[in-house]
Amino acid sequence: MSVGALEGALARPEEKYRICGDTGLRVYAKAETLIKVNAVAAVVFLAVGGLFGLLVALTRWPAVHILPAEWFYTALTAHGAAVLLFWIIFFEMAILYFASAILLNCRLAAPKFAWLGFILMIVGSLMATVAVLQGESSVMFTSYVPMKAAPHFYLGIILFAVGALLGCMVFFGTLVIAKEEKTYEGSVPLVTFGAITAAIIAVFTIASGAIILVPTFLWSIGYISHIDTVMYKLVWWAMGHSSQQINVSAHVAVWYAIAALVLGAKPLSEKVSRTAFLLYILFLQLASAHHLLAEPGISSEWKVFNTSYAIYLAVLGSMIHGMSLPGAIEAAQRRRGFNKGVFGWLRQAPWGNPAFSGMFMSLVMFGFLGGISGVVLGTEQINLLMHNTLYVPGHFHATVVAGTTLAFMAVTYLVVPLIFRRELILPAVARWQPYIFGIGVAGISLFMMGAGTLGVSRRHWDITFSDSVFTFDYPGTAFLMMGLNGISAVLAAVGGLMYVVVVVGSILFGKVRDEAAIKANPIVAPGNAVSTYGGEGTLKLPGTIVLVTVFFLAFVLYYFINWKFLSEVWPLS
Amino acid sequence: MASSESQDGGSQATEGGGARPDRVPAMQRLLDNPFLLLFLGVVMPTVFYLIWGIMEIIQIPIAK
Amino acid sequence: MAIHAVKGNWWNEPLHRMEVIWISIAFVWGLVMFSAMIYWHIEGKQNLSNEAYRIDPEVFAAHTEAMVEKYTIGEEGDTGVPIVQPPPGSDVYLIARLWEWWPVLQFEKDQSYRLHLSSMDWQHGFSLQPTNINIQVHPDYELVLTLTPNEAGEFFVVCNEFCGVGHHTMVGKIRVIDKQ
Numbered sequence: 001m002s003v004g005a006l007e008g009a010l011a012r013p014e015e016k017y018r019i020c021g022d023t024g025l026r027v028y029a030k031a032e033t034l035i036k037v038n039a040v041a042a043v044v045f046l047a048v049g050g051l052f053g054l055l056v057a058l059t060r061w062p063a064v065h066i067l068p069a070e071w072f073y074t075a076l077t078a079h080g081a082a083v084l085l086f087w088i089i090f091f092e093m094a095i096l097y098f099a100s101a102i103l104l105n106c107r108l109a110a111p112k113f114a115w116l117g118f119i120l121m122i123v124g125s126l127m128a129t130v131a132v133l134q135g136e137s138s139v140m141f142t143s144y145v146p147m148k149a150a151p152h153f154y155l156g157i158i159l160f161a162v163g164a165l166l167g168c169m170v171f172f173g174t175l176v177i178a179k180e181e182k183t184y185e186g187s188v189p190l191v192t193f194g195a196i197t198a199a200i201i202a203v204f205t206i207a208s209g210a211i212i213l214v215p216t217f218l219w220s221i222g223y224i225s226h227i228d229t230v231m232y233k234l235v236w237w238a239m240g241h242s243s244q245q246i247n248v249s250a251h252v253a254v255w256y257a258i259a260a261l262v263l264g265a266k267p268l269s270e271k272v273s274r275t276a277f278l279l280y281i282l283f284l285q286l287a288s289a290h291h292l293l294a295e296p297g298i299s300s301e302w303k304v305f306n307t308s309y310a311i312y313l314a315v316l317g318s319m320i321h322g323m324s325l326p327g328a329i330e331a332a333q334r335r336r337g338f339n340k341g342v343f344g345w346l347r348q349a350p351w352g353n354p355a356f357s358g359m360f361m362s363l364v365m366f367g368f369l370g371g372i373s374g375v376v377l378g379t380e381q382i383n384l385l386m387h388n389t390l391y392v393p394g395h396f397h398a399t400v401v402a403g404t405t406l407a408f409m410a411v412t413y414l415v416v417p418l419i420f421r422r423e424l425i426l427p428a429v430a431r432w433q434p435y436i437f438g439i440g441v442a443g444i445s446l447f448m449m450g451a452g453t454l455g456v457s458r459r460h461w462d463i464t465f466s467d468s469v470f471t472f473d474y475p476g477t478a479f480l481m482m483g484l485n486g487i488s489a490v491l492a493a494v495g496g497l498m499y500v501v502v503v504v505g506s507i508l509f510g511k512v513r514d515e516a517a518i519k520a521n522p523i524v525a526p527g528n529a530v531s532t533y534g535g536e537g538t539l540k541l542p543g544t545i546v547l548v549t550v551f552f553l554a555f556v557l558y559y560f561i562n563w564k565f566l567s568e569v570w571p572l573s
Numbered sequence: 574m575a576s577s578e579s580q581d582g583g584s585q586a587t588e589g590g591g592a593r594p595d596r597v598p599a600m601q602r603l604l605d606n607p608f609l610l611l612f613l614g615v616v617m618p619t620v621f622y623l624i625w626g627i628m629e630i631i632q633i634p635i636a637k
Numbered sequence: 638m639a640i641h642a643v644k645g646n647w648w649n650e651p652l653h654r655m656e657v658i659w660i661s662i663a664f665v666w667g668l669v670m671f672s673a674m675i676y677w678h679i680e681g682k683q684n685l686s687n688e689a690y691r692i693d694p695e696v697f698a699a700h701t702e703a704m705v706e707k708y709t710i711g712e713e714g715d716t717g718v719p720i721v722q723p724p725p726g727s728d729v730y731l732i733a734r735l736w737e738w739w740p741v742l743q744f745e746k747d748q749s750y751r752l753h754l755s756s757m758d759w760q761h762g763f764s765l766q767p768t769n770i771n772i773q774v775h776p777d778y779e780l781v782l783t784l785t786p787n788e789a790g791e792f793f794v795v796c797n798e799f800c801g802v803g804h805h806t807m808v809g810k811i812r813v814i815d816k817q
Contacts, residue, residue: 186644297689312667
């Protein structure tokens with residue numbers, strides 16, 4: 001290491017660290033422990049939230065219809081909070097600490113603050129979960145005013161958000177320390193840059209959440225008499241949608257990390273990939289407007305500009321990543337000699353490694369299912385066809401579950417051996433897990449989008465309307481879709497259970513990963529010490545060209561089909 | 574890269590000049606500065622989404 | 638590698654040709670999609686109105702009741718809900734409240750109506766089925782849109798914004814008849 005690093009180390013009492021036998025990275029004990037506790041909390045909430053999700057899907061399967069109405073809405077609220085907020089943000093805290101402290105060879109800034117943040121997040125998440133399960137706060141994840149939840153529901157989420165904000169501050173602080181102590185040279189790794197993107201969006205997200213949830217909390221205890229409903233939605237979605245943009249940035253960073261660790265893939269171009277993240281930083285959060293396209297009184301200028309992320313510049317960012325990642329994988333595979341034909345590199349990819357298979361499915365499904373549907377859904381006028389229908393959860397299960405959750409599951413198969421230093425138990429179960437979960441989630445997304453296209457409402461207990469004054473029959477196909485959605489949810493739940501069993505089992509009972517195990521079962525691709533840029537530019541990447549071409553054609557076709565659908569409904573102006 | 578090197582020989586030996594052999598391009602310096610990015614990433618949605626949106630809502634007239 | 642720090646001036650690194658082409662295509666596609674929304678405002682027939690007002694729920698209810706009194710033509714089955722047939726081009730009011738859409742409206746095909754939507758209590762979702770038009774309905778705000786039914790038949794207004802435990806029973810009706 002450089003002289004600067006030596007001086008930095010001498011300047012303060014040395015913190016305990018180890019050198020990772022797999023990667024050669026310096027792993028500080030305090031950072032490692034915080035990664036562990038956040039990851040464990042995340043997995044617990046995934047298990048709880050997943051169970052509620054299964055109950056929701058089984059209730060919406062008309063032939064099964066398992067929960068009574070009140071419980072259904074409670075379960076749906078609990079599902080949203082537990083997985084959309086708690087599972088994902090706990091895991092993201094682990095990613096932030098990993099991408100700063102571990103990847104930069106640096107100690108964590110203010111670990112005590114990180115612990116305080118963690119404790120606040122735990123207290124907040126438990127408080128909100130209890131509030132929901134008490135049954136007085138079945139207000140859905142969105143808690144639209146003037147529907148009122150119990151005060152401790154809002155307070156729990158506020159505490160959770162404050163805790164997460166502390167985590168972000170620790171992350172930025174670690175970046176500062178790493179730079180001062182010169183624990184790395186040049187620019188931070190691309191994965192860390194992705195994490196910076198996620199953390200920046202998190203700051204805006206949490207600030208917006210505070211702006212709206214603090215008054216809402218005060219309103220729930222009677223200090224404020226009125227909250228404007230449209231204003232609430234505007235500010236709430238600056239949190240609600242942006243929090244999903246944290247996920248996008250984080251899981252793209254995870255894709256790059258997995259491709260690098262498993263295959264030794266390096267980005268085709270640092271410039272292009274980082275610029276794509278910059279487009280996220282600047283424009284991704286504008287898409288909170290997707291949720292206000294059907295609201296009264298907001299001008300079309302505002303809607304068109306914001307819903308399109310300022311002329312689709314953030315979509316441009318995603319399309320760049322959508323080419324860079326397969327491109328990087330193809331280049332790495334070809335460099336290793338898998339050169340046969342257009343797709344030899346893909347056929348010969350390590351499909352038996354759940355880290356890789358999960359990552360690649362996440363990439364494909366996020367792009368094809370989540371990305372395309374998101375742009376279509378977020379088109380100002382086409383939104384009229386889909387607003388508040390099941391198309392919306394169909395879309396975001398493709399982004400947040402098939403995209404984020406699957407990517408996070410995939411990276412867990414690296415976190416367990418590298419951070420928890422345990423060998424995976426039940427490797428056969430682990431090998432199949434991403435496929436079972438992935439297929440289940442693809443089904444959930446597709447069938448909900450299908451039902452939504454047929455007009456089926458989201459957040460709805462009984463689409464047969466049996467207790468209503470007027471009964472309306474959705475088309476038979478819609479009922480079929482809801483049944484298939486239920487079956488897919490069962491499959492995804494099995495996949496989720498497999499994940500929890502393998503991960504928890506490995507952490508508790510897995511064989512300790514010692515020197516011998518590292519030699520016998522290497523996880524990290526060899527020959528990845530090279531850290532200079534360039535080099536991949538000379539390779540031909542025909543497979544990636546075919547993949548992005550197929551993607552583009554699907555995108556264009558589906559986009560215009562929906563304009564055709566729109567042109568057929570009642571004219572309105 | 575050649576052009577940036579030739580410029581470097583000119584008048585200013587800037588703050589980055591000592592630490593690195595080449596002059597670092599402005600865009601690279603922006604991307605290397607997380608706090609500048611944080612500023613931009615908060616200001617953009619605050620101005621275009623939040624402030625503009627709040628102004629729209631405030632301007633909704635009262636029914637006749 | 639993406640997990641390692643990068644040294645040197647990576648910004649000046651030349652781009653892969655494939656990258657340049659793909660970025661250009663994606664950028665142009667973004668412009669196309671952006672222009673499509675603007676084009677539809679000019680040429681398209683399905684655009685959500687931006688005409689909206691703040692309104693007291695009681696005032697909105699009074700407007701609705703006045704309309705019902707003037708144009709009621711009967712009662713929907715034995716439900717007690719009036720069927721209202723306002724003249725084409727007139728202002729038509731539809732109340733959203735826990736858990737009904739009131740009253741039942743009857744329109745003539747291919748005639749335009751100025752439909753006013755507002756809620757008496759919580760937020761609701763106006764989901765017109767099976768034609769599939771979906772609009773958010775807020776309390777204290779009135780949205781005014783011009784609607785032109787282009788097919789005759791019975792249509793239903795499903796509430797698609799969660800509004801409490803009776804949400805799934807909240808269904809209204811719009812009848813569209815051929816021109817008289």
